[in-house]
Amino acid sequence: MAEIYTLTVTELKQALADKSLSAKEIWAAFNARIDAADPHIGAFLTRTEQSPPTLEGPLSGIPFAIKDAFCTNGVRTTAGSRILDNFVPPYTATVVERLEQAGMASLGKLSMDEFAMGNANEHCAFGPVCNPQDLARVPGGSSGGSAAAVAAGMAPFALGSDTGGSVRQPAAFCGVVGFKPTYGLLSRYGLIAYASSLDTPGLLTRSVKDAQLLLPVLSGHDRHDSTSLAEAPAPARSVKGLRVGLPKEYFGEGVAQEVKVAVLRAAQTLRDLGAEVSDCSLPMTKYALPVYYLLACAEASSNLARYDGVRYGMRAEGADWSDMMTKTRTTYFGEEVKRRIMLGTFVLSAGYYDAYYLKAQKGRTLIRAEFDRAFEAYDLLLTPTSPVTAWERGSITDPISAYAADICTVSVNLGGLSAASIPCGRDSLGLPVGAQLIGNRMSDNTVLAAAAALEEAIGWDYTPVCGGKA
């Protein structure tokens, strides 16, 4: 039998059901795997000390891990920032609570870019995470710890959060499945906010089937989140006959040739499965990056105002509260966070609000409208998840180049859409390429069904790796 840590959620559930494995064995196996692999990867910021789980529920005995952006009662939660180095929340995020109610047990909290601002996990205040596919390379971000933990078999499933691609892009870089549900389908209560109108909890797994299994556990209206949806997503449609669009803007300049080739091969596979695949155009895509960064930073500048050293988190000494607050924020926020707070503060300032913030809101409306039109003609869109594969740590230093790498993912958040990234091939360096399937709001089940069919046809080998080898 395969090593326990290589099993998916679905396989673990089956093994527990037929009693070929016990919860205790599973718990021990994953902890042993973390002990062995994490010194090379650095995905875990905090490990949960606890005996084998005994929680009742349909998923009882199955472990998971949590991006450190989700609050966990009694367990340190940092959002990857020194300013929350000592923060232990007195409450648990709704999505974590739902998993625990289903019987799942947390192995610990995972590394991330500080306050989810980044796409390489190099902005984590507690150090970078290594991509299990190639330890010299970044795992993507901001849910880099989550993607790396799942890719290395340190957890069969990890929670991530996706504001501009933060679940899908690291999934693509690490060769796992990343699913960003429709905005509002999963509660944000307890998810430390980066940009409220874009933040979406998401799933990282080693099979689409696992995401399909977990989505109903995680979703459903939450009275603590006013943006949580009351309705359930539409039933899945079969791949046969699905109209799939290939928006040309996602295959243009800046997209690596090997990435294009792998994704277009996936398009052919979908055709072989009976989908009607054709080219399309989404001209508004060119505005997506500036619109995204203006709005996300504006919201972030306000969301992060609460970290003032008064009530919780780290505090620097100062002559008075204002001096204390300034020194606290200067000392304990990282450079990228400060950059985005300043950018966001600027775009909301008197005299600039109309030219930047309002203009960006109008841009968002246009992008949304364009998607609405596209989804009249198409059921799904197929694009690369990232224009490039995982880059070497330290190789991208200027922020504009880093932001540009989000080109394929940010529009989905602006539209509140549902999207999954699955591995569809490798480049000449052997690095995974992610294919992104995008569906309209509430088409989550169709996105996952198509992703599952494509995954099966591709036959990707998800065997956990640590530095390219098991």
Next chain:
Amino acid sequence: MKFETVIGLEIHVELATRTKLFCDCENAFGGDQNTHCCPVCLGLPGSLPVINKHVVEFAVMTGLALDCTIDPESRMDRKNYHYPDMTKGFQTSQRYRPICTNGCLAFTSEDGTERRVGITEIHMEEDAGKLIHEGTRPVSSADYNRAAVPLIEIVTEPDLRSAEDARIFLAELRDILLELGVSDCRMEEGSMRCDVNVSVREVGGPLGTRTEIKNVNSFRSITRAIAYESRRQRELIERGGVVEQRTLRWDDAAGRTTTMRDKENSNDYRYFPEPDLPPIVLPDGMVEQLRAGLPKMPMARRAEYEAVGVPAADARLIAQTRWMRTLLDGALKLRADARTVSNTLIGPLSAFVNEGMEIPFTGAEMAEYAALVAQNKINSNGAKTLLEEMMKGGKQVDEIVREKSLLQVDDTEALKAVAVEVVSENPAAVESYLSGKEKAFTALMGAAMKKTRGKANPAVMRELILSLIVKE
């Protein structure tokens, strides 16, 4: 130059909802520090607001009472600034789409003229916590029990022209809010707070530059602060100076305003729509339902009372006082004499209530009492006894009147016999009266009342005695 003062008010009112604006924490004044708190009102990382629908109802009710336009789809916005009593680094408020706009409130000025004040808007927002500075220690502690307590801010047009009018307007507004039951309006506990905008101008000229006086927390301070600031500005202009736009603080002990911040240092609040809260869409029919359920407004009540003969000053007090209103309204339904009832409420019944007693009877009984008094069926002695008995509770009015035989004796023949007795038994008093000492008549009346155990109709008795004496 002839100056006039131009005043606009921004009134913050804490709403008396059971729970806070965004969470289930109890909304109560005081309590041990930081005991009415949760992740949401503490603004802990990851927490989210959910709007309390009762706050929306209270805001709509207030808007309807102040004749406002109600926005069926208002929005919350974030007002960004830092202060240690603020848990999120921003206040959730309404900037771009307030729930109520364009209303007005009329009041009667001291000289009897009716004035109208435009209500620019009413918006919902959250209160902040409180900082506690203890002694001389260079440390402050923060109490967040008040954090995210629901407020409405009522903003007026610059329509007031005197400190006295401002005071009367506020009193009128407070009466309305109390009547609606949306707030307890206790200025001393901070549940009603006022910022005052003051400017002066030549009569008929363009508006002058205004200053804003923050947090003036009693009716007395408001009138004093306006009077002071208006005089300061006039004198400044008369000396050739220029009023600068400033935010001021009222120093009640010193009786003067001091500068909090000038225009240069004014905050840029970077308002933007609150992304954690969808638009507040009022359900169909909600506004009409709330309108139908609105209580009668104090001014309308007063006008009704005055129309049936209650003196203006009494009408105001009765309109403001729930137990008085209940009795008067109940009695008026049975066509009781309004003046008799109001006199009884303001006089003897207020005295009982002030002693801490509760009124055990209804408006219907009040009406029976008033009928006896107004139709002269009992005299003032009898009325006093009757009221005392009614306050004991448990007995019907007619029962008390019968048992205590309180009905006035009007029977002239019976009273004449008494008068004859009194005159013959008190020759000294008769003598004294006839020699010009009018006071002596009181003794004769007293004797007559004693013989009838207080029940004689005093007017009839007076005539009878006089006729006997003059005859002699």
